[in-house]
Amino acid sequence: MMPKSAQRFSDKHHGPNEGLALMVEVTLWGSLGALAGGKSKVEIEAKDIRELFRKLAEQYPGLEPLIEKGIAVAIDGTIYRDTWSKELPQGAEIFLLPRLAGG
Amino acid sequence: MNFDPRYSGRSFTSVGTRPIRPDGVDKVTGRARYGADFNMAGQLVGRVLRSPHAHAKIRKIDTSKAEKLAGVKAVITAADLPDLTDGDAAMYDILDNCMARTKALYDGHAVAAVAAVDARTARQALKLIEVDYEVLPHVVDVDEAMKHTAPLLNDAIFTEGLEEKPVKPSNVTKRTQYGHGDIHEGFGQADFVVERSFKTEQTHQGYIEPHACVASVSSDGTADLWVCTQGHFVYRQHCAQLLGMEASKLRVTSSEIGGGFGGKTHVWAEPVALALSRKAGRPVKLVMTRDEVFRASGPTSATSIDVRIGARKDGTITAAEATLRYSCGPYAGMWAEIGAMTAFACYKLDNVRTVGYEVLVNRPKTAAYRAPSAPMAAFAVESAVDELAKEIGMDPVEFRIRNAAQEGTRSSYGPVYGPIGIGPTLEAAKNHPHMKAPLGKNQGRGMACGFWFNFGGQTCTDLNIGMDGSVSLAVGTVDVGGSRASLSLVAAEELGIDYGQVKAVVADTSSLGYNDMTDGSRGTFSSSMATISAARNAIKTLRDRAAQTWDIPIDDVVWEKGHAIAKGEKYGNLAALSLKEIAAASGKTGGPIAGHSELVADGAGVSFATHICDIEVDPETGSTRVLRYTVVQDAGKAVHPTYVEGQYQGGAAQGIGWALNEEYIYGKDGRLQNPGFLDYRIPVCSDLPMIDTQILEIPNPNHPYGVRGVGETSIVPPLAAIANAVSNAVGVRMTHIPMSPPRILAAIEAER
Structure with missing residues (x-):
């Protein structure tokens, strides 16, 4: 059965990005890695942040609660917190970070 | 989101100018309405009973005598705010902070509240509430709280993030780690190593306006809340969740705000006021006293930080590490984690490791404070960096330039940087006349760098064009630092009209879609993006109306300098139509003209600053006396440069207070000893020199105008810049913030 969050992430709206999914290497910050079986890097086939989160939740169910709470994605150093339609460019550095508070 | 946020490199007419602020006259004449300035017919006065103990079990609360007092209309306890958080731990902590449930966790923790016909009756009623406490041992110091022998605040807390699952509960809620490379190898390559321990005391954001609200719950279940907040949509969500209401039935209107700086990003007294109003059936006004603001609302963390940095003789840093312990108050937070992420973010490091520990103490719930957690980490790191430069014999600016992060550098918190501004701020500081000005006896100069992330977020904006051609801009981000002026400039720029034709307001929660709060330096960044989008949508309609008027295809109409123009020689005899002319005819061409926008503004871009400070001791x-202070910071694009300078100056002024005077002082009984501005001294005008600013404009590629957030980074370097200045003035390394006169004297005497 598809995880709860995966169902939520699998809606058909992909914004402007209708490109092909690419295999991307995703680096996880310390405590996130522990929830992905101790891995600090994982490979995921995804074209945008939405698909990345959906597949992460499918493949590493331990990450699902954190994805639900909110995770930021750094793409080539620029941090995205909410733009799930953001495309993951080929060869880009993808880095997952905690969602931070501001003042 | 059908909007292209990429930087366009365009030139500007309105953006970058310095018109008079639209909220200025009301503020200087006293007409502006803040949280406590709103009143409703028949409103009651709300007052909160607070724990006098730092840590105590609440055995029983007897409110019967208070309820019988004439003039008392409602008394509430935690029983009137049942747990509706459905497993949301962060919201449960907010609920428990609003009204203690089983334990009072700090001096000032709310335990009951009353609504009465006047303040005197309300105060009398508080005295009639009998609370049976079982006083427990307490701990307020971050290092003490980490010891195995420390009193436990919550025996259900087991430290997260350890390699082995702990078997005993602890006050340490979480351990986090960041970094890359091999620090042991890096320190092995070092010719010089500096190792120091630092402490910073807890400070309050010091907003002049206390928390204040008026709540009115109707018998049909709908409610209104007038409140001073950084995010009325967020307050609506919090209050609706905590009171079991539908969000759409609670309308929240934000007042003017007399400072927030992160302290007004989640609810404190507002659910209490709503619960009182619901019970009393009348509006309730609840205004915190200054004593309550200090004892019970959002201070920053107290910290204890160890730093070790090694470098070669040539000035290249080979390894850096830091252990950061941050107090969270009685509830879990991620304050040390943010410190661990930001500590070394200014530098290009092959080998770096930071470890953060979140520590529970019997102090108020830690809240965000302007670039939360970064100033303390920067104090420790930049102090050690200065000391290391001195040991090597290098100029501290040159040492930083040599090691500064740049495009392509792997940041200490993980990702590789894109284009960043730390190098240009350092070069600007190096060339600034301030660096070459002579110093006198007992005077010292210090400089330091700082980093902050900046955020965007969910944003919704409406732009309405009146039939007279004037423009109303309704935004959902609270104006904490001049965004109404900036956003009016942006609307004027995009539409090609005069700034004076635009009036921006902060709309209530029933008038616009959801907006994230104004935090993370996002107000102008996010809402300007939404304003540009809304204006472009309105322009499309304006072009359509002109096309109708001329009976030509819309594709033949362009928008230039506030006018619709029919392009092409075949339309040579058509006079351009101004926005005013199109607006005046709108009733006959299809009705009102408006532009709407809802988007997620992301890609705010990281921010860097370098500060220089001269001090006489x-x-x-x-x-101490601050003689001269200079801020150099990248703004991306300064929409209203005067406001940007104000943000730079404000951050520096708050940092100066934090560095030299401000601290929470607790007695042995765990009670706060200085909950007022007489004993908790923030800087006043006579304490400060004119703070000089230099705005750098390195465009943010993820915003059409190149805008970055500017509100927070300016508080990151001051603690360190001032500590370096004092250390240079007295010849002793200062390691404890604030550097109050007794601490400076003790440091000097210890060295003699």
Whole structure:
């Protein structure tokens, strides 16, 4: 059965990005890695942040609660917190970070 | 989101100018309405009973005598705010902080509240509430709280993030780690190593306006809340969740705000006021006293930080590490984690490791404070960096330039940087006349760098064009630092009209879609993006109306300098139509003209600053005087440069207070000893020099105008810049913030 969050992430709206999914290497910050079986890097086939989160939740169910709470994605150093339609460019550095508070 | 946020490199007419602020007259004449300035017919006065103990079990609360007092209309306890958080731990902590449930966790923790016909009756009623406490041992110091022998605040907390699952509960809620490379190898390559321990005391954001609200719950279940907040949509969500309401039935209107700086990003008294109003059936006004603001609302963390940095003789840093312990108050937070992420973010490091520990203490719930957690980490790191430069014999600016992060550098918190501004701020500081000005006796100069992330977020904006051609801009981000002026400039720029034709307001929660709060330096960044989008949508309609008027295809109409123009020689005899002319005819061409926008503004871009400070120290008394202060920071694009300068100056002023005077002082009984501005001294005008600013404009590629957030980074370097200045003035390394006269004297005498 598809995880709860995966169902939520699998809606058909992909914004402007209708490109092909690419295999991307995703680096996880310390405590996130522990929830992905101790891995600090994982490979995921995804074209945008939405698909990345959906597949992460499918493949590493331990990450699902954190994805639900909110995770930021750094793409080539620029941090995205909410733009799930953001495309993951080929060869880009993808880095997952905690969602931070501001003042 | 059908909007292209990429930087366009365009030139500007309105953006970058300095018109008079639209909220200025009301603020200087006293007409502006803040949280406590709103009143409703029949409103009651709300007052909160607070724990006098730092840590105590609440055995029983007897409210019967208070309820019988004439004039008392409602008394509530935690029983009137049942747990509706459905497993949301962060919201449960907010609920428990609003009204203690089983334990009072700090001096000032709310335990009950009353609503009465006047303040005197309300105060009398509080005295009639009998609370049976079982006083427990307490701990307020971050290092003490980490010891195995420390009193436990919550025996259900087991430290997360350890390699082995702990078997005993702890006050340490979480351990986090960041970094890369091999620090042991890096320190092995070092010719010089500096190792120091630092402490910073807890400070309050010091907003002049206390928390204040008026709540009115109707018998049909709908409610209104007028409140001073950084995010009325967020307050609506919090209050609706905590009171079991539908969000759409609670309308929240934000007042003017007399400072927030992160302290007004989640609810404190508002659910209490709503619960009182619901019970009393009348509106309730609840305004915190200054004593309550200090004892019970958002201070920053107290910290204890160890830093070790190694470098080669040539000035290249080979390894850096830091252990950061941050107090969270009685609830879990991620304050040390943010410190661990930001600590070394200014530098290009092959080998770096930071470890953060979140620590529970019997102090108020830690809240965000302007670039939360970064100033303390920067104080420790930049102090050690300065000391290392001195040991190597290098100029501290040159040492930083040599090691500064740049495009392509792997940041200490993980990702590789894109284009960043730390190098240009350092070069600007190096070339600034301030660096070359002579110093006198007992005077010292210090400089330091700082980093902050900046955020965007969910944003919704409406732009309405009146039939007279004037423009109303309704935004949902609270104006904490001049965004109404900036956003009016952006609307004027995009539409090609005069700034004076635009009036921006902050709309209530029933008038616009959801907006994230104004935090993370996002107000102008996010809402300007939404304003540009809304204006472009309105322009499309304006072109359509002109096309109808001329009976030509819309594709033949362009928008230039506030006018619709029919392009092409075949339309040579058509006079351009101004926005005013199109607006005046709108009733006959399809009705009102408006532009709407809802988007997620992301890609705010990281921010860097470099500060320079001159200090004079009286070696007899330890008192200090800031002689000169300069801020250099990248703004991306300064929409209203005066406001940007104000943000730079404001951050520096708050940092100066934090560095030299401000601290929470607790007695042995765990009670706060200085909950007022007489004993908790923030800087006043006579304490400060004119703070000089230099705006750098390195465009943000993820915003059409190149805008970055500017509100927070300016508080990151001051603690370190001032500590370096004082250390240079007295010849002793200062390691404890604030550097109050007694601490400076003690440091000087210890060195003698």
